[in-house]
Amino acid sequence: MRIMITGATSGIGKALTVAYAGAGHQVIACGRSADKLDELKQESSHIDSLCFDLTDFDNYPNLASEQTGLDLLIFNAGDCEYIDDALNFDAKRFERVININLISVAYGLQAWLKHLKPGGRLVLVSSSARLLPLPRAEAYGASKAALSYLGRTLAIDLEKHQLAVTTVHPGFVDTPLTERNTFTMPMIVSSEQAAAKIIQGLDKGLDEISFPSVFIFFMKCLRCLPFSWWRKIAKRIV
Ligand SMILES: NC(=O)c1ccc[n+]([C@@H]2O[C@H](COP(=O)([O-])OP(=O)(O)OC[C@H]3O[C@@H](n4cnc5c(N)ncnc54)[C@H](OP(=O)(O)O)[C@@H]3O)[C@@H](O)[C@H]2O)c1
Structure with a gap:
């Protein structure tokens, strides 16, 4: 297969790139850091790279002919910044997160x-x-809720x-993104475990891939509570 993966220089994207290239697939790894992409290319001759900022549409590179005819297009790049003070809402921070997670x-x-x-198959990592x-x-x-909605609508319109279209809903994964978290992250899995789950789900042609299953089960149970109950619980976990 020919596979394009964004956010390939780190975490889940890197683990997916290494796993797919290791299985003999041609991977076009997208990232912002030329050094990290060069390092990634040392891992396998099956890895090609594109270095650009996904939020800068004017600088998207044109694909060479050997980079077209994709079997899998995986939009994985993303970032997380918290809104620490909702009262003094930081719109720029909000914009940065929405830009990379949704607009890109x-x-x-x-x-x-x-x-x-x-x-x-198009894959959105929500x-x-x-x-x-x-x-x-x-x-x-907000960015991820919108991304999941986007994935489901595209699944209808692209059929x-x-x-x-597959939308992926990971729980906590141990990556540079979550290293910044100072709270306990229940049932956290490694990037390699996350990549294996995603690849397994894609091989089966699933519309949605969510893991770890026990974590997702608890989240779905909590979602069934009246919002006034959940608000009280959520306040206690801050
Ligand atoms: N880790 C988790 O617990 C978790 C859980 C649920 C969902 N996810 C989602 O999984 C995806 C991957 O997350 P991760 O945990 O693997 O994060 P990560 O290790 O921080 O990797 C994020 C990747 O996105 C790239 N990226 C960020 N901004 C970019 C931009 N403007 N242009 C191009 N590339 C950009 C980063 O490149 P640089 O190296 O250049 O910054 C990096 O390769 C994200 O969409 C995240 O929201 C993660």
Whole structure:
């Protein structure tokens, strides 16, 4: 397969890149850091790279002919910044998170979707955070809830073009993104475990991939509570 992965220089994206290249697939790894991409290319001759900022649409590179005809297009890049003081709302911080987690996906769709082959699959890496309003997650949660909605609508609209869509909802994964968290992260898994779950789900052609299953089960149970109850619980976990 020919696979494009954004956010390939770190965490889940890097683990997916290494796993797919290791299995003999051609991977186009996208990232912002030329050094990290060069390091990644040392891992396998099956890894090609594109270095650019996903939030800067004017500087999206044109694909070489050997980079088109994609089987899998994985929008994984993302970031998390918390809204620490909701009263003094930081709109710039909100904008930064929405830009990388949501708007850059729209840019990517405009730029690359035409390069996905009929029978190919688009993958959006969202988050289990879309399930529940979490403290300080105004920006991150809103971006991921919107991304999951986008994934489901695209699944309806792209089916007639023989394109499938999978939305991924990980729980906590041990990556540079979560290293910044100062709270306990229940049932956290490694990037390699996350990548294995995603690959397994994609191999099965699943519309949605959510893991770890016990964590997702608890999140879904909590989501069934009246919001007034959840608000009281959420306040206690800040
Ligand atoms: N870790 C978790 O617990 C968790 C849980 C649920 C969902 N997710 C989602 O999984 C995805 C991957 O997260 P991760 O934990 O693997 O994070 P990570 O280790 O911080 O990796 C994020 C990747 O996105 C890239 N990126 C960020 N901003 C970019 C930009 N403007 N242009 C191009 N690339 C950019 C980063 O590149 P640089 O190295 O250049 O910064 C990096 O390669 C994210 O969408 C995240 O929201 C993660």
